Amino acid sequence: MTSDPANLDCPVPLSGGDRVLLGHGGGGRLSAELLKAVFLPPSGDALEDQATLPAPGSRIAFTTDSFVVRPLFFPGGDIGRLAVNGTVNDLAVGGAVPRWLSAAFILEEGLPLADLRRVVGSVRAACAAAGVALVTGDTKVVDRGKCDGLFVTTAGIGLVPDGVSLSIANARPGDRVVVSGTIGDHGVAVMSVREGLDFETALESDTAPLHDLTRTMLAACPSIRCMRDPTRGGLASALNELAAASRVGVKLTESAVPVRPEVRAACELLGLDPLYVACEGRLVAVVPPDDADRLVAAMRGHPLGRGAAVVGEVVADHPGTVTLRTPLGGERVVPLLAGDQLPRIC
Numbered sequence: 001m002t003s004d005p006a007n008l009d010c011p012v013p014l015s016g017g018d019r020v021l022l023g024h025g026g027g028g029r030l031s032a033e034l035l036k037a038v039f040l041p042p043s044g045d046a047l048e049d050q051a052t053l054p055a056p057g058s059r060i061a062f063t064t065d066s067f068v069v070r071p072l073f074f075p076g077g078d079i080g081r082l083a084v085n086g087t088v089n090d091l092a093v094g095g096a097v098p099r100w101l102s103a104a105f106i107l108e109e110g111l112p113l114a115d116l117r118r119v120v121g122s123v124r125a126a127c128a129a130a131g132v133a134l135v136t137g138d139t140k141v142v143d144r145g146k147c148d149g150l151f152v153t154t155a156g157i158g159l160v161p162d163g164v165s166l167s168i169a170n171a172r173p174g175d176r177v178v179v180s181g182t183i184g185d186h187g188v189a190v191m192s193v194r195e196g197l198d199f200e201t202a203l204e205s206d207t208a209p210l211h212d213l214t215r216t217m218l219a220a221c222p223s224i225r226c227m228r229d230p231t232r233g234g235l236a237s238a239l240n241e242l243a244a245a246s247r248v249g250v251k252l253t254e255s256a257v258p259v260r261p262e263v264r265a266a267c268e269l270l271g272l273d274p275l276y277v278a279c280e281g282r283l284v285a286v287v288p289p290d291d292a293d294r295l296v297a298a299m300r301g302h303p304l305g306r307g308a309a310v311v312g313e314v315v316a317d318h319p320g321t322v323t324l325r326t327p328l329g330g331e332r333v334v335p336l337l338a339g340d341q342l343p344r345i346c
Helices: 029-039 079-092 113-130 185-195 211-220 234-246 261-270 289-300
Strands: 051-055 058-067 097-108 133-142 150-160 176-179 226-228 249-253 284-287 309-315 322-325 331-333
Touching: 058 079, 079 097, 079 113, 079 150, 079 211, 097 113, 097 211, 113 133, 113 150, 176 289, 185 261, 211 289, 226 234, 234 249, 234 284, 234 322, 284 289, 289 309
Parallel strands: 097 133, 249 322
Antiparallel strands: 051 058, 058 150, 097 150, 176 284, 176 309, 226 284, 249 309, 322 331
């Protein structure tokens, strides 16, 4: 029996076509190819979570992001809170103090006004919690069926203090890799609603503003090389980007990476790897080895860093590659994925 090739779907997105694929939004290899081929100048500058720009008397950090999460409301948050916190965090991991945000809403015809009011209320509350001002915005409405309810695009500006210069190109062999807490909570919380999964304990998104945690970290350890917000593509993608930008290797220890039991169980059920599942209230930092213990202690003294842990180290071997040492003593490569394990979660 033979199948018609025209009716077969390839499970791995192909990069040589002439149309945008779902995998281009996944934060992995296809995303990197799209950025390089279409959006980026030939200079090949490192891709930070924000751009730091010169300004009279200071430096500013500027970032922008779009949010297309489905469903709009999930355990621990909604698209409004997610949009504000995501933009605040992109500024914070660059060492900036977030100050001003803009928000543009694309609304689908037929969206219940009660849902819109709930999202806008979350935006206001999240801005107040982060100490940022929402200073401008825009609203557009598209035809029914063209938007899946509501999309939000945000932009943020922050001020970078003197002496702070963080970059994913700064990592050096011997440095330690630190995460602020359990990984994968946000992605699995969203999927739990989408797939109807039940857990013995309440699993919520980790979405939270990280600006105060990063301030605490930099005060305790000014030698931090860089910080990263592991959203799309999770911890694995963030570290692959860092390894490529710094031309170093990264070795993770699987037993050291904090993962909640319910997140691990859900990932096993769904055939996912927690290393690639998005976080929205966690960060990864790289720090010189002599300062790692001091940094972890400072982070654990903050409510958003209580689960901080050293999970790996930067090495000179295999530059541009991330590896993982398993509990059995083996080692495997942790590459950038071509597509997206969990689409539409941020």
